[in-house]
Amino acid sequence: MKIKGVKLIFRTSFVTKLYLMKNRKLFLILFLCLISGLGHAQNPRLKYFGLEAGSTFFGGEMTSMDFIRSSTSSYHMMDYSADNLSSFSNKYSLGLKLELMSLNDRFGLLSGLRYSRISSTVEKSDYWFGNSDFFYWLYRQEGVDTEYLRVRGFNQYSDYLGIPIELRYYTGSRPRRIQFYLKVGMEINFLMASTSDVDFYNSAMSRYEDDLTSMLKKPKAVNTAIYGGGGFKFGRDQKPSISVEAFPYVFLSSKHAGIVEPSVGGGFQVSYQLPIKPNH
Amino acid sequence: MKTNWLIILGFVFALLVSCEEDNELRNSIFIYDPDNTDLPAYSEWGYNTFGALYDRDVFVSNEWLVPAKVIVSDTGLTLQFSGNRTSSSYYSYNYSEMTMSFNLSGFKPEHFTDLVVFNDSIIDLTQPSCKVSITDDNYDYEVDIIEGKLYIKRVQILQVDKQEVEAIVSGYFDLKTKLDDSPVAISDGRFDVGIGRENFFEY
Numbered sequence: 001m002k003i004k005g006v007k008l009i010f011r012t013s014f015v016t017k018l019y020l021m022k023n024r025k026l027f028l029i030l031f032l033c034l035i036s037g038l039g040h041a042q043n044p045r046l047k048y049f050g051l052e053a054g055s056t057f058f059g060g061e062m063t064s065m066d067f068i069r070s071s072t073s074s075y076h077m078m079d080y081s082a083d084n085l086s087s088f089s090n091k092y093s094l095g096l097k098l099e100l101m102s103l104n105d106r107f108g109l110l111s112g113l114r115y116s117r118i119s120s121t122v123e124k125s126d127y128w129f130g131n132s133d134f135f136y137w138l139y140r141q142e143g144v145d146t147e148y149l150r151v152r153g154f155n156q157y158s159d160y161l162g163i164p165i166e167l168r169y170y171t172g173s174r175p176r177r178i179q180f181y182l183k184v185g186m187e188i189n190f191l192m193a194s195t196s197d198v199d200f201y202n203s204a205m206s207r208y209e210d211d212l213t214s215m216l217k218k219p220k221a222v223n224t225a226i227y228g229g230g231g232f233k234f235g236r237d238q239k240p241s242i243s244v245e246a247f248p249y250v251f252l253s254s255k256h257a258g259i260v261e262p263s264v265g266g267g268f269q270v271s272y273q274l275p276i277k278p279n280h
Numbered sequence: 281m282k283t284n285w286l287i288i289l290g291f292v293f294a295l296l297v298s299c300e301e302d303n304e305l306r307n308s309i310f311i312y313d314p315d316n317t318d319l320p321a322y323s324e325w326g327y328n329t330f331g332a333l334y335d336r337d338v339f340v341s342n343e344w345l346v347p348a349k350v351i352v353s354d355t356g357l358t359l360q361f362s363g364n365r366t367s368s369s370y371y372s373y374n375y376s377e378m379t380m381s382f383n384l385s386g387f388k389p390e391h392f393t394d395l396v397v398f399n400d401s402i403i404d405l406t407q408p409s410c411k412v413s414i415t416d417d418n419y420d421y422e423v424d425i426i427e428g429k430l431y432i433k434r435v436q437i438l439q440v441d442k443q444e445v446e447a448i449v450s451g452y453f454d455l456k457t458k459l460d461d462s463p464v465a466i467s468d469g470r471f472d473v474g475i476g477r478e479n480f481f482e483y
Contacts (some may be wrong), residue, residue: 069325070309132304136440146397146436146448202441 044223046101046238048273052114054093056249056267060260062087062122063217069148071124085135086125089262091118096163099273108168108181116160116189118219120260123153123199134201137212149208150201156258157196158219162189175237183245184228186252191221194258216259223256225249227267235273243271283292285402295296305445308343315364322470324434326448330361332469337367339466348449348473350392353450356385356409359430359449363388365416380466381429382453392480399435404428405455408423412455421459428455428466438474446476 062085071084097112124135135150166185198214200206231245249265285338309327313319318338319331328347339348341363351358355367358381365378386409389395405412407430412428414421437444451468 070327071304071307134304136304141436144399144435144437147437147439147442150441166432205441 015225033133044094044278045103046105047276047278048099048101048108048241049276050097050099050110050112050243050271050273052093052097052269052271054095054267054269056093056265057090058089058091058249058260058262058265059118059255060089060262063261065217065259067138067215068179069138071135084125087120087122088261089118089257089260089265089269090121091116091265093117093162093269094172095162097164097271099165099168100264105174106170107228108170110166110168110185111164114162114187114189116162118158118160118257118262120156120258120262121153121156122155122259126172139212148207149212151212152199152201154196154198154212154216154259155218156167156194156260158194158258159192160189160223161192162187170233177234177236180230181233181235181243181245182228182230183247185247186224186226188222188224191219192222194219197257219258220253220256223251223253225251225253231269233273238275240275241273243269243273245269245271282388303481305440305476306478307348308341310341310343316468319468319470322450322452323472324448324450325472326436326438326446326474327462327472328474330363330469330471330473332453333359333465333467334378335464337365339363339365339380343379346479348475349479349481350395350475352388352390352480356383357387357389358383361473368453378417379415381413383413385409385411390482391445392447392475392477393477395449395463396435396437398432398449401432403430403432405430412457414459424458425454426458426463428457429453441468446474448472448474 025198027036027068072169093114093116095112095114097110097114099108099110101108124133134150134152136152138146139149140147164187166183168183170179170181172179196216198209198210198212227247227249229245229247231243233241233243235241246268247266249267251262251264255261283373303324303428306328308329309325310329311321311323311327313321313331319333319340320327323329324333331338333339334380341361345362345364347361349360349362351360360379360381361409362379365376367374379386382403384403384406387397389397392462403410405425410425410430412425414423431452432449434448435450436448438446438448450472451470454467455469456463456465458464
């Protein structure tokens with residue numbers, strides 16, 4: 001059993017081998033914590049298979065788009081940004097994870113596969129000054145002919161398949177029906193697909209949607225992030241359990257996103273875990 | 281009776297929406313020039329702004345006067361900029377409304393789209409066919425141009441949602457003149473204005 005557990009740890013480390021170069025310190029801490037837990041008792045090591053669902057909300061800035069006409073004066077804004085478009089991103093995820101407990105049941109190492117969708121939106125938000133709810137998008141400029149299209153907003157949806165690696169620290173040892181835990185984690189996400197749509201002020205202009213979305217910046221193929229937080233695990237010992245957790249979320253990759261560059265966010269996650277019975 | 285009220289409300293709503301649409305392009309979007317923070321940055325978006333240094337004062341568009349008008353009459357075409365002249369220092373602040381007009385004889389466009397003939401053209405203001413007049417604080421000044429030019433860098437015929445709405449006229453101006461025998465320099469002038477049905481006049 002012990003050998004199998006060690007093998008699993010090494011496989012997980014292999015998957016993130018490239019990552020270790022950049023985040024060596026974090027991995028070292030995770031690894032030492034885990035090892036310290038592994039060396040203690042001789043009880044059989046617990047494993048859990050789990051399903052998770054979560055949501056994360058980000059703050060971020062709209063990426064530079066020189067085809068959008070400003071619609072607020074810097075008279076009002078008192079700076080040079082001169083736009084009144086709001087932008088925001090959120091992420092929804094579903095995943096399958098395996099948790100391997102340390103022998104003293106204080107640490108859990110989790111990894112698996114996570115599908116996530118980042119939805120980014122840019123829209124007119126300047127109702128404050130009584131302006132309209134659209135902005136002008138420079139669609140075409142040829143010679144002396146210039147065309148704007150009126151747009152209320154636009155969205156981008158990016159689908160990723162990611163590999164999370166998390167370490168949980170349970171503040172109390174089992175058996176307990178409610179356990180509080182702290183966790184740190186990181187994930188690497190690979191872009192699978194990205195689509196965009198535009199909300200036109202004049203719906204007759206929607207035939208130009210493809211032309212406009214082709215002007216939008218596409219997200220990069222890979223992004224990475226770290227997160228940490230705390231949560232509660234509800235369930236009887238070695239029985240199915242539910243975990244609820246909240247965490248701050250920070251992207252490590254810069255300039256990875258498409259229309260909105262998310263930076264820091266916060267989220268929550270719910271997971272359902274089933275114990276895997278050990279083979280005796 | 282209820283139906284009548286609904287029709288009236290619908291009409292008022294439609295009117296409000298249409299006003300909102302019309303006003304959007306007529307608004308002035310004043311984005312300060314980071315290199316010359318009293319003036320608007322040069323742009324070609326039809327932001328309806330202009331600005332120039334008037335010796336050490338500033339002549340700029342504002343939010344309540346129509347910044348530019350094109351007037352076509354027997355004397356030719358007049359491009360008129362209206363705004364305010366301000367001077368400020370630590371101990372005083374002066375403000376006056378000011379209009380500067382460039383009259384170009386020989387041009388008689390019938391429609392604002394005809395302004396494209398000026399695309400990328402430099403007009404020497406010392407030519408006899410050009411006249412510049414200034415009204416400052418309701419006082420009309422005789423203007424003798426010593427040197428100066430009006431550079432209409434770009435004229436764009438703008439369509440919004442496939443409807444022709446205005447001509448965007450963008451460029452620069454610079455001139456030295458005598459106002460009541462006193463030399464004045466109007467420098468670093470730049471403009472980006474939309475000329476549409478509401479500010480194109482022909483009589």
